[in-house]
Amino acid sequence: MYNVSSSPHVKSKVTTQSIMRDVIIALMPATIFGIYNYSHLFGAKYGLRSALLIILTVVACVLSEYVFEKITKRESTLDDLSAVVTGMILALNLPCTFPYWKAMLGGFFAIVIVKQLFGGLGQNFMNPALGARCFLVLSFAGNMTAFYPTDVSGVDAATSATPLTSLKNTGDSVASLADMFIGNHSGTIGETCIIALLIGVVYLVVRKIIDLRIPLTYIAVFAVCIMLFNQSTDPVFLAKHLCGGGLIFGAFFMATDYTTSPITKTGRYIFGICLGLLTAIFRTFGNTAEGVSYAIIFCNLLVPLIEKWTIPRAFGIVKAKKEGK
Incomplete structure (x- = not known):
């Protein structure tokens, strides 16, 4: 007789804490460059302000989680580092001029309203940082x-408006493609430098933290749709759209969130297609130049339906035959 334990039978040394720690490490290049960039563009005062904004947002998220779990007498989850990741992603989606108290309010909204009220990590129906960002935008x-x-x-005038805004309004960006790639322009703290973001992406891929099905499908579909919607065949126009705004940041660091993205392989492709299509629609026909945050949140709501459609059939199960056949 064999004694078979209950599942899972395959175990891994990977934990929530280790995953979140890797995400924090991957976000550091964009964080450091964002602080440097604002120091370079506007002076050391705004570099320090960017750093303090990030710290206060993270502190607000951590304290919100700690206090809420104390009040509700839940087991503490601070050591899983998910609140730190939420705070970093939210802060990197803010401009350096954003008021401190409003950023901390966003941290409270992300943790308490979006995450904890729905059961905590793994139960939230949308990405907490993006939910808070949209709350702050509204x-x-x-x-x-x-x-x-x-x-x-x-x-210089190139710093007075984001390249994506000028690209939408005039058909060309105020910054060159090279400046957009290296991050020599204004924007949110974490979105400007594509090089820094890609360094973080490489780290996540090497550590096997993210699956590339979602981000690559997202970017590919977006590229096709943005060219079709704008009736353009200019590769520079496409490259500027890819480098502008939060597309790279959102595709690799937010759309790949475990809780709010599909677990099935087919579902991830469908999720990426929906993201690319919606982002292109929002950027081309919407009132604002950006659209990544709203696209990801909307698709987060579709995840249960996508997984219902794409759930694999259990081995050995067949459809019942109708009577008379």
Whole structure:
């Protein structure tokens, strides 16, 4: 007689904490460059301000989780580092001029409203950081688009508006493709430098933290749709759309969130297709130049339906035959 234990039978040394730690490490290049970039563009004052904004947002997320779990008498989950990741992603989606208290309010919203009220990590129906970002956009639209400090003078015009905004309004960006790739322009703290983001992506791929099905499908479908919708065959126009805004950041760091993305292989392709299509629609026909956050959140809501359609059939199960046949 064999004694068979209950599942799972295949175990791994990978834990939630180790995954979150790897994500934090992968976000560090974009974080460090974002702080440097604002120091370079607007002076050391705004580099320090960017660093403090990130720290306060992370602290707000961690404290919100700690206090909520104390009040509700839940087991503490601070050691899984998920609150730190949420705070970092939210902060990197903010401009350096964003008020501190509003960023901390966003951290509270992400943890308490989006995450904990739905059961905590693994139960939230949308990405907490993106849910908070959209909340801040709706509540403080002016602050969320204030990429240029009003007390700074004599700065090159390329820093006064994001390249993606000028690309949508005029058909060309105020920054060159090279500047957009290396991050020499204004924007949110974490989205500007594609090189820094790709360094983090390589780390996540090497560590086998993310599956490339979603981000690559997302980017490919977006590329096709943005060219079709804008009736353009200019490769530079496409490259600027890929480098502008939060597309790379969103595709690799937010759309791949384990909780809010499909677990089936086919479902991940469908998820990526929906993301690319929606982002292209929002960027081309929407009132704002960006669309990544709303596309990801909308597709997060579709995940249960996508998984229902793509769930694999259990081995040995066949459809019942109808009577009379």
